[in-house]
Amino acid sequence: MIYLDYQATTPLAPEAREAMLPWLAGPDSSGFANPHSAHRPGRLAAAAVEIAREQVAALLPPGGRVVFTSGATEALNLAIFGSGATRIAVSGIEHAAVLETARVADPGLAVLPVDAAGLVDPEVPLPEGAGLVAVMQVNNEIGTIQPIARLAARARAAGALFLCDAVQGAGKLAAPEGADLIAISAHKLHGPKGIGALWVRDGVRLAPQVHGGGQEGGLRSGTLSPALCAGFGAAAKLAVARRVVDAAHVEALWHAARAGLPGFILNGAAAPRWHGNLNVRRDGLDVARLMSDLRDMAFSAGSACASGSGKPSHVLRAIGLSEKEARSSIRLGFGRYTGMAEVAEACARIVAAAEAQ
Structure with missing residues (x-):
């Protein structure tokens, strides 16, 4: 199987798996302890959670x-x-x-437009009385990188909080500047599924949405999993250490994939963009047939929304593509564990299958 769907999820890093194992131990070990318990095993588990919290915090700005x-x-x-x-x-x-x-939360939600490159204009008008502005760092479908610092400054000047979905950028790019709230997910940076985090700038007050035991400073009740936290922390630490190396590898894969797909048109801007995301289209391409013909390859149909409704991607339509163009698009995602030979083989097979249609 050639796996080219890194925007959906990333392979678990061996280092993250190893960090989790002690906290998945059976009854002959204390690794299963509740990190919110006051006894010694509980305190050890709590210490593991706090180490992980510091490792994850290294992906994010100071002051939160x-x-x-x-x-x-x-x-x-x-x-x-x-x-x-x-x-x-x-x-x-x-x-x-x-x-x-x-x-x-707001049935009259104001939707900020993007241009054909997939970017929000930093001078876009904000609605009167907006209390929250949300713009993602890196788009999950086309990989474009938004001017977060400028947009956050606009929101602040208007008296609004700024929320950034940094799921696709965390561990790959510098932390978004100027945000008040940042959301990230472990499994998009080679950590385990089932855990994520919200970074909250100092001084920003939120009302809890999950009530009960008052964990996480009263903001999110529920028993934490030391294993998931440890895996998240290890993945974050590895991402910080490997960021330059991983970025160089991804850049080489991007250029190889672009060269290996003649006749395919890039969706969205080539820059600023995370180059681990390649969303392309080809006139007349039957994506469903292509995916059927290439069942031993994992990639995404660029026209299908997350619900599986079959509707054209709202992202591709927002950048000006017709429904037909959106439905003839595919997304390839690659990263740390993708080999150059895999990309070359995948592109050659995609081209051959497309030409055979």
Whole structure:
């Protein structure tokens, strides 16, 4: 299997797996202890959680705290509903975890447009009375990198909090500047599924959305998993250490993939963009047939939304593609553990299958 779907999830780093194992021990060890218990095994588990918290915090700006959650979706819900904002503005290419949540909080949601490159204009007008503005760092479908610092400054000047979904950028790019709230997910940076985090700038107050035991500083009740926290922390530490090396590897893969797909048109800007995301289209391409013909390759149909409804991607439509163009698009995602030979083989087979249609 050639795996080219890094935007959906990334392979678990061996280092993250090793960090988790002691906290998955059976009854002959104390590694299963509740980190919120006062006895010695509980304190050891709590210490592991706090080490992980510091490792994750290294991905994020100074001057804030890390709140562990079950994933980025929960983190975004905590940020949106916890802010108490009733007038919200979001970019038109946000993930559903932001778009749909924000629509519940504000049925009159203001949607900020993007241009054909997939970028929000930093001077875009913000709605009067907006209490929260949300723009993602790196788009999950086309990889474009937004001007977060400038947008956050605009939001602050308007008296609004700024929320950044940094799921696709965390561990790969520098932390987004100027945000008040940042959501990230472990499994998008070679950590385990089932854990994420919300970074909250010092001085920002949120209302808890999960009540009960008062864990995570009262913001998110529930027993934490030391194993998931440790895996997240190890993955974050590795991402910090390998960021330059990983970026260089991804850049080489990007150029190889672009050269290996003649006749395919890039969707979204080539820069600024995370080059581990290659979203391309080919006129007349039957994507469903292509995926059927290449069942031993994992990549994404660029036209299908996350719900599997078969509707054209709202991201591709937002950058000006027709429904037909959106439906003829595919997304290839690669990263740390992708080999150059895998990319070359995948591209050759995609081209051959497309030409055979």
